Amino acid sequence: MHVALDGIAVHFGPVHALAGVDLALAPGEVAVLAGPNGAGKSTLIGVLLGLLKLDAGRVMVDGRDLVAGGRRFQREVRAQLGYLPEAVAFAENLTGRQVLRFFARARGVKKGRIAEVLEQVGLTAAADRAVRGYSRGMRQRLGLGIATIHKPALLILDEPTGGLDQQGLTVLWEVLEEARREGRTVLLSTHDLALIEKRADRVHVLSRGRLAASGTPESLRRETDLPVRVQVELADEERAEAVAGGLSQAFGMPVDLDTRRVGLDVGADDLFGVLEAIRSQQSSVSWMRVEEPGLDAVYEALLEART
Amino acid sequence: MNRVGRALVIHELSERLRDRWVLVVTLLFILLASGVGLYGRAAEEGAAAVTAPSLVTLATFLVPLVALVLGHDAIVGERERHTLGLLLSLPVGRGEVLLAKFVGRGLALALAIGLGLGAAALMVDPAQGRALMGLLPSTLLLGGAFLSIGVLISSISRRHATAASLAVAVWFLLVLFWDLGLLAGLVATDGALPQGVIAALSAANPAGLYRLALLERLTGAAALQELGLVVKLPGGWAQAGLWTSWILGPLAVGGALLLRRKAVTT
Numbered sequence: 001m002h003v004a005l006d007g008i009a010v011h012f013g014p015v016h017a018l019a020g021v022d023l024a025l026a027p028g029e030v031a032v033l034a035g036p037n038g039a040g041k042s043t044l045i046g047v048l049l050g051l052l053k054l055d056a057g058r059v060m061v062d063g064r065d066l067v068a069g070g071r072r073f074q075r076e077v078r079a080q081l082g083y084l085p086e087a088v089a090f091a092e093n094l095t096g097r098q099v100l101r102f103f104a105r106a107r108g109v110k111k112g113r114i115a116e117v118l119e120q121v122g123l124t125a126a127a128d129r130a131v132r133g134y135s136r137g138m139r140q141r142l143g144l145g146i147a148t149i150h151k152p153a154l155l156i157l158d159e160p161t162g163g164l165d166q167q168g169l170t171v172l173w174e175v176l177e178e179a180r181r182e183g184r185t186v187l188l189s190t191h192d193l194a195l196i197e198k199r200a201d202r203v204h205v206l207s208r209g210r211l212a213a214s215g216t217p218e219s220l221r222r223e224t225d226l227p228v229r230v231q232v233e234l235a236d237e238e239r240a241e242a243v244a245g246g247l248s249q250a251f252g253m254p255v256d257l258d259t260r261r262v263g264l265d266v267g268a269d270d271l272f273g274v275l276e277a278i279r280s281q282q283s284s285v286s287w288m289r290v291e292e293p294g295l296d297a298v299y300e301a302l303l304e305a306r307t
Numbered sequence: 308m309n310r311v312g313r314a315l316v317i318h319e320l321s322e323r324l325r326d327r328w329v330l331v332v333t334l335l336f337i338l339l340a341s342g343v344g345l346y347g348r349a350a351e352e353g354a355a356a357v358t359a360p361s362l363v364t365l366a367t368f369l370v371p372l373v374a375l376v377l378g379h380d381a382i383v384g385e386r387e388r389h390t391l392g393l394l395l396s397l398p399v400g401r402g403e404v405l406l407a408k409f410v411g412r413g414l415a416l417a418l419a420i421g422l423g424l425g426a427a428a429l430m431v432d433p434a435q436g437r438a439l440m441g442l443l444p445s446t447l448l449l450g451g452a453f454l455s456i457g458v459l460i461s462s463i464s465r466r467h468a469t470a471a472s473l474a475v476a477v478w479f480l481l482v483l484f485w486d487l488g489l490l491a492g493l494v495a496t497d498g499a500l501p502q503g504v505i506a507a508l509s510a511a512n513p514a515g516l517y518r519l520a521l522l523e524r525l526t527g528a529a530a531l532q533e534l535g536l537v538v539k540l541p542g543g544w545a546q547a548g549l550w551t552s553w554i555l556g557p558l559a560v561g562g563a564l565l566l567r568r569k570a571v572t573t
Contacts, residue, residue, distance in 0.1 A: 049396045075398035083396040089388035093325035102321075105314035106397050146393070 001027060001062060001080060001153035001185050003048065008057035010043050017043040019209040020057070025154070025185050030176050030199055033189040034299055035206035041189040042086070044206065045158055048187070049083060050074055079107075082152030084143040086159040092132035096123050096142050099131060100149065107150040117145040121171050136163035141171055148175055155179055157188035161195055173199060197295035205302050212306040217295050224301040226293040227265035230274055233287035234260045243281045250277045260286075268292075311399035312407040319411025324418075328376050333419040336369045340423040344430025344439070359438055362427055363521045366420075366446050367514050371453040371482050373419050378457020379474035381408040382565070383464045402562045409458050409558055416450045445521055452513035452553035453481075455561075462561035485512045506539050510546075513553045520546065 003025040010018040018040045025031050033041050046052040047059060050066070059066040061077050069077075090099050100114050118124045121141040131139065140163050147155060160172055176199050179186045190196050193203070197217055205213040205220075213220060234240050237260045244257040247264055250273065256263040266274060271290060278285060293301075308316070323329050343365055347358030382405070385391035394404055424443055428436035457474055464470035489508055493500055509515040520540055541549065 046392070049392060051392055051395055071400070078396055079398040081396055083393055085389040085392050087389055088393065090390060091322045091388070093322055093327075098321065102314055102318040105317070106311045106399075108310055143393075 001025075002060075003154060003185065004060040005044070005047070006058045006060060008044070008047055008059070009055045010040075010047065010052055011055050016209045018047070021206070021209070021211050023204055023211060023214065025187055027153075027185050028180055028183040029201045030180055030186045030188070031202045031204060032193070032196055032200040033187060033204050033206065034191070034193055035189075035212070036303070038208075039206040040209040041206055042158065043209075045083075045156055045187075045189060048154075048156060049081065050078060079150075080153040082147035082150065082155040084140075084147040084155075084157045084160055087136075087162060088139060088143045090131045090139060090142065093130060095128050095130055096134065096138075097127040099142060100127075100145055103146045103149055109150050113149060117149050120148075120174065121145040122167055137165045137168045140164055141168050144171060144175055148179075151182070151184070153184055155184060155186045157186065159190055160188055161190055161192050169195070193295040193299050200295070203295065203299075205299060207303055207306055213302045217298070220295075220298050220302065221292060224293070224298050224305070225267070226297060226301055228268050228271075228293065229263065229265055229291040230271065231261060231263045231289045231291075232274070232278065232285045234262065234278070235284040235286045236260075239281055239283040243278050243283045246281045247274065247277050308403060308407060308410075309399060311397045312403045315394075315399070315404065315407035316411040316414070319408055320414045323377060323412055323415035326377075329373065329415065329419070332369065332373045332376055333422065336365075336373060336419060336423040337426045339365055339369065340427040341430055344427035347427075347431050347435065358427075358431060358435065359442065359525050360522055362424070362439060362442060363518060363525070366423070366442070366449065367518045368482055369423075370416075370420060370446055370450045371514055372478055374416055374450045374453035375457045375460075375474040375478055377412045377416055378409075378454045379460050379464075379470045380467055381405075381412060381458045382461040382561075383467050383470045384461070386465070387467050401565045405458065405462070405558065405562045405565060409454065412458075413451060413454055416454055417447055420446050420450055442521065445517055448550045448554070449513055449517040452550065453477075455554050455557040459557035459561040462564050481512050482514050485515055502539060506541075510541050510549060513550070516540070516546065516549060 005021055005023040008018050008021045008023075009016070021040070021044065023044075033044065035041050043052060047054065054067065058068075061069075061073075064073060066074060066077060094102075097114065097118065100117060101111075103109075104111065104114050115124070118127045121144050123138065123141055123145065126134065126138060131142070134142065140160065144157075144160065147157065155175075161169065164172060176186055180201075188196070193200075200217055202214070202216055203220055204211060213223065215223065234243055240257060240260055240262065244255045244262050247253075247262065248255045251264065251266055251270065253264050253266065264274070275285065340362060343358060343361045346361070382391065385394055395401060399407075421443065424439055424446065428439040431439065456477055460470050460473045460477065464473060489505060492508075493505070509519055523540060540546070
């Protein structure tokens with residue numbers, strides 16, 4: 001499903017929850033919506049779900065205006081949406097299977113799919129227990145099952161990592177992988193960018209109701225130009241202090257030294273310079289690691305730059 | 308109602324039948340109704356004639372309570388569980404969601420009322436039992452009116468605790484204090500309140516109309532006059548109109564509020 005938000009604005013009295021947001025989602029893409037509390041993430045999700053009335057702008061779905069398309073078109077689109085709300089709780093008197101049965105019935109999905117979904121989210125054993133006995137992570141996994149039971153064209157996950165243990169995260173990664181494989185679109189909002197960065201194709205950063213940055217993790221890294229962390233292990237310990245001093249002088253940065261291991265932050269284009277500086281101190285490298293800045297650091301830098 | 312609406316009706320019914328508060332109030336109604344029935348069977352012939360009126364009085368108190376317990380969290384409960392957005396993201400309109408919730412909960416209420424009246428009917432002889440079951444349509448209307456008020460409360464409340472407090476307040480006002488208020492008005496005006504005003508005020512409350520209309524039907528207007536109740540009730544069509552507006556009115560207001568709300572999940 002192709003979704004394009006075009007100049008979306010939503011006001012609550014004097015508060016501009018969204019102030020002219022343009023954003024596009026492509027099929028088969030896992031897009032991440034990031035931003036501090038109050039940035040407008042939940043409002044944007046509400047707009048996509050049709051739960052909020054727009055003050056300005058258009059939501060285009062596969063080239064058609066969602067509002068102008070009328071109720072029938074809106075229902076057609078909603079039939080292709082899957083949604084996991086943040087910190088979802090569900091009816092406590094019902095079992096996980098009964099909750100799933102309702103959504104299967106509402107979505108027109110065959111009964112056999114319920115067992116498949118329970119298996120996928122790791123709730124087969126707990127399926128006939130009342131939801132009141134479920135942990136937060138189990139409820140979250142049940143929510144994932146509900147959101148994906150009809151294999152939606154657009155899957156919207158609001159803070160899906162909250163409360164998930166390792167098993168839950170594995171389920172989430174599988175859901176994302178399956179969606180990508182089958183060409184379905186995923187939009188997820190999260191505070192935990194470090195956790196999600198390997199799975200994200202595109203990141204949209206919201207700040208104060210505006211899109212502060214948008215791009216692939218790699219392009220955002222380039223945009224922020226944050227230093228990379230270089231760690232090298234020298235072949236000989238005798239020259240370590242001289243190498244550390246030389247590197248510190250060459251790059252004007254503090255250098256960590258631990259016996260033969262040297263660590264420093266340099267620009268992504270300075271890696272050959274590091275190797276050159278080591279060679280100039282008559283030493284050589286036996287091991288080297290380069291760590292790119294995490295997406296959370298990129299996000300912080302982007303927000304700082306925009307405020 | 309479309310597929311989602313039908314699924315929601317079944318879901319609501321299933322969930323309500325497992326709700327412990329609904330079960331407790333329903334059980335209480337069944338027990339007390341059985342008690343009234345047993346009393347009617349054990350009593351002398353004259354006392355047996357008051358079984359149905361006693362059941363009407365009991366239903367006037369308990370049916371609105373069951374209905375308000377059922378209705379008050381229909382929307383606000385979903386909102387607090389963060390599932391309202393999930394529900395409204397299904398291919399269904401907001402009005403249909405409200406209607407499906409009303410119907411699903413209404414079925415649970417009808418079951419509770421049927422079980423209560425049925426329990427009382429089982430305790431008496433078959434002829435009297437049939438007379439008791441004749442109370443079912445009016446009692447369903449009473450339940451429907453209060454369920455609709457409950458659903459309205461749930462649509463205007465932002466928190467479950469607020470909705471519960473409002474439901475209790477409505478029950479006290481319409482079921483307990485309404486007649487007392489009328490009485491206080493009569494005493495304060497030294498009986499100067501015109502009959503028309505008293506009749507209009509009595510009929511302005513579903514619990515009042517239910518009680519008076521059924522008591523009049525069961526015991527006759529003369530018997531009511533002996534008790535000092537000389538209220539002239541609205542005619543059949545007017546009563547039908549009143550019940551329709553009590554059931555559909557709050558539901559329509561609740562639906563309109565839900566439709567107009569800019570951010571439906573907050």
